[in-house]
Amino acid sequence: MSPAGGRRRLTRGVFSIEDQQLTLPDPIALDTSFVVEALLATQPLHGVCDAFLKRIFDSGVSVVTSELLRIELAETAFAIAMKERWGRRWRAHRTDGRSRRRAARLLHDTILRYGALLTPVDHFPIPLGDITATAITFMTDYGMASYDAAHAATAISAGAETIVTLDTGFALLPSTQLTMYTDRSRLGSCRTKRSR
């Protein structure tokens, strides 16, 4: 639908996961930012991501993830425990052992939940060793950050042309390489980034 009296806005390969008309390609890649938001009930976009996960399950498409995702989930659990204890200065206490018990419990719970999240779909966990060359290409050709490049390379190497993400960093890749499914609030910034 074109805006009244204006030109149709270019999507630049970025679409909203709140859009009920959105088709789900098979396979589809998931980024850590989306999984974290879906797993943690206290995150602001939890409901949106939970609903989109249900659509993925119902559609029967298969899911691609990087093995880096599990490491990032572990880091998330560790960082949560640190931040709960130390607040904004948590990084300065990284080597302090007093948060590790909480971190270990959170990590165990998070990984169990991540496992449950994947049981309704055919899943392709892609090792970093399979995508390293492509990730480096994305870093050198498009200026992507290393972790973003690894997730993007994972998606494309496994044949997924779409990644579900809440991270605008993927917009550094041209839409011809990878379509982005993100939340409504990030559409504008992602499309602007892609137009440069």
Next chain:
Amino acid sequence: MSGPIGNTQADTMRSVTKAKTNGKIQRLSPERLAELRVPATAKTPEEKQAALKRATEGLRVNVRVTRDMYRPR
């Protein structure tokens, strides 16, 4: 591909972009993907619903998680 860019123009553009990256984008072979595939174990609607519930309900923390907590920029 059933997504929004599944058309000839997009495919043409994709091949142009691949040329720009000197062909360094490596696709995994079907055989490799078959090795990596983990099949679904929750198959009925009830099993899928239960899995979704186990995964996404009830994990509450006392801080807001931001991107910089798991990924360096």
